Amino acid sequence: QEQLVESGGGLVQAGDSLRLSCAASGHTGASVSMAWFRQAPGKEREFVAAITWSAGTTYYADSVKGRFTISRDNAKDTMNLQMNSLKPEDTAVYYCASTPSVWGNYYSPHFYSHWGQGTQVTVSS
Numbered sequence: 625q626e627q628l629v630e631s632g633g634g635l636v637q638a639g640d641s642l643r644l645s646c647a648a649s650g651h652t653g654a655s656v657s658m659a660w661f662r663q664a665p666g667k668e669r670e671f672v673a674a675i676t677w678s679a680g681t682t683y684y685a686d687s688v689k690g691r692f693t694i695s696r697d698n699a700k701d702t703m704n705l706q707m708n709s710l711k712p713e714d715t716a717v718y719y720c721a722s723t724p725s726v727w728g729n730y731y732s733p734h735f736y737s738h739w740g741q742g743t744q745v746t747v748s749s
Contacts, residue, residue: 625650626648626649626650626655626722626738627648627649627650627738627740628646628647628648628655628720628721628722628738628739628740629646629647629649629720629740629741630644630645630646630718630719630720630740630741630742630743631644631645631646631647631743632644632645632743633718633743633744633745634744634745634746635746635748636710636745636746636747636748637747637748637749638710638711638712638747638748638749639709639710640710640747641706641707641708641709641710642707642710642745643704643705643706643707644660644704644705644707644718644720644743644745645702645703645704645705646658646660646702646703646704646705646720646740647701647702648701648702648703648722649701655677655701655703655722655723655724655738656676656677656722656723656724656725656726657674657675657676657677657722657723657724657725657726657728657730657735657736658674658675658696658703658720658721658722658723659671659672659673659674659675659683659694659720659721659722659730659735659736660672660673660674660694660703660705660718660719660720660721661718661719661721661733662714662716662717662718662719662745663716663717663719663742664715664716664717667716669719669733670685671683671685671730671731671732671733672684672685672688672692672705672718673685673688673692673694673705674694674730674731675694675695675696675703676726677698677726682694683730683731685731687713688707688714691707691708691709691710692705692706692707692708693705693706693708694706703720705718707745710745710747711747712747712748712749713747714745714747715745715746715747716744716745717742717743717744717745718742718743718744718745719739719740719741719742720739720740721733721736721738721739721740722736722737722738723735723736723737723738724737
């Protein structure tokens, strides 16, 4: 059973940067496709970014495009999310997700079979 553990969240001011990490352990063959989602209080979980196994293809939500960068290191079984120019509306719990699937809707949470517990990101104005 694969486990995903997020780290790197915290409290920052608008315009600051944060780098989130997701470490996979266990059956890491399940992490073919990986993604970040976020959920703010009272809102549904929303897609942030996704990356394929080879890291040759990345996907971003329009709201973070140009500010966030997703990357992965398969040798270390880690995935990262570099977040720059943070805004108060980026405040949420950020979740790491993975799936052994290659083809599917990367933007949908239903595509992913494994989830981390989440890390809180708070951006003050």
